[in-house]
Amino acid sequence: MAEVRLEGVGKRFGETQAIAGLDLTVGDGEFVVLLGPTGAGKTTTLRLVAGLERPDEGRVAIGGQDVTGVAPAERDVCFVFQQYSLYPHYSVYDNLAFPLRAPARRLPAGEIDKRVREVAELLRIGGKLKNRATHLSGGEMQRVAIGRALVRRPAIYLMDEPLSSLDAKLREDLRIELKRIQRDLGATVLYVTHDQLEAMTLADRIGVLAEGRLVQIGTPRAVYERPDSLYVARRLGSPQITVLPAGSLGVTRLPPGTDRIGVRAEDLLLHQPGGLEAEALTVEHLGVETVVLLRVGELQVHALLGGQAPLQAGERTTVAVRPGAALAFDAEGRRIETRGNDETREAAYGT
Numbered sequence: 001m002a003e004v005r006l007e008g009v010g011k012r013f014g015e016t017q018a019i020a021g022l023d024l025t026v027g028d029g030e031f032v033v034l035l036g037p038t039g040a041g042k043t044t045t046l047r048l049v050a051g052l053e054r055p056d057e058g059r060v061a062i063g064g065q066d067v068t069g070v071a072p073a074e075r076d077v078c079f080v081f082q083q084y085s086l087y088p089h090y091s092v093y094d095n096l097a098f099p100l101r102a103p104a105r106r107l108p109a110g111e112i113d114k115r116v117r118e119v120a121e122l123l124r125i126g127g128k129l130k131n132r133a134t135h136l137s138g139g140e141m142q143r144v145a146i147g148r149a150l151v152r153r154p155a156i157y158l159m160d161e162p163l164s165s166l167d168a169k170l171r172e173d174l175r176i177e178l179k180r181i182q183r184d185l186g187a188t189v190l191y192v193t194h195d196q197l198e199a200m201t202l203a204d205r206i207g208v209l210a211e212g213r214l215v216q217i218g219t220p221r222a223v224y225e226r227p228d229s230l231y232v233a234r235r236l237g238s239p240q241i242t243v244l245p246a247g248s249l250g251v252t253r254l255p256p257g258t259d260r261i262g263v264r265a266e267d268l269l270l271h272q273p274g275g276l277e278a279e280a281l282t283v284e285h286l287g288v289e290t291v292v293l294l295r296v297g298e299l300q301v302h303a304l305l306g307g308q309a310p311l312q313a314g315e316r317t318t319v320a321v322r323p324g325a326a327l328a329f330d331a332e333g334r335r336i337e338t339r340g341n342d343e344t345r346e347a348a349y350g351t
């Protein structure tokens, strides 16, 4: 595995500046997830690393070697796409073995067999090795597609929403497996997803893209708790952060220049003596937590309560923001950091 570095990379398609001034390093053995809305440049970033696109400016280095002008086949990368691309007439075994049988690799048959069986076990398709690829469920096919990448040991795995075509349960299982496998192999991964749960749980660092620019990169916790901007704050958190004019919801201790506040759903406390009058508009019981949409005067805010909260739609309650938990943003949507604020926040969470 190896470090991958993009320096000052720009890529334009006609009028569209898909990527601009991108500096990004994925450390050796690191799992970096790219997040961003559609068209932000996530796939283009992967394609630039793979060599499927040439940058207009800047350079790409893999393991310290400048590969900007190197053809995809000569780059030591492995791409996993959203949709499985298998050889339909081959068995699962042969699909998995295929990348290892390339003449250039010159791997002994015993070594190929060992790797295929190891990866098949990891992905729990060991019992299906003799099946034709077409005689598998969609989830099994995608496991084989991921397996075809994992049998190799490239400098970096590039994964473009590899789990998005799977059902929720399988997605969760494979997410956990993928993280374990990545740790075991010490693999370097650059991964694209729209799924913030995947981003939060898989990533060592999350990079947030906006219109081809990397607007923030950091650990999932740092990006969630200390987003640089409203744009980033809105990318993580379910339900989404509520953004309100400064002075809303009784939050008064705010730094100078605060234009809007952001309140995470888990930072709203219900049944608070002295809190603001509120009405529950909808109550969603999700098992481990309950999502409540509250009307507070003219405003609507989402609250997230632990467990099965004994609250019903139409019920009245009182609400307050956890002291120090509101995020402050200026008129341009940049977060204003104040020591006092962050200390209070830490005190509020006991961290």
Ligand SMILES: Nc1ncnc2c1ncn2[C@@H]1O[C@H](COP(=O)(O)OP(=O)(O)OP(=O)(O)O)[C@@H](O)[C@H]1O
Pocket: 013, 014, 016, 017, 018, 036, 037, 038, 039, 040, 041, 042, 043, 044, 045
């Ligand atoms: N081959 C191409 N020709 C023209 N425009 C392109 C091409 N590839 C990408 N683009 C444009 O570049 C921008 C970035 O595209 P990209 O596919 O990287 O976004 P993305 O963040 O991966 O989006 P999504 O989440 O929808 O996959 C978009 O505006 C897209 O329309």
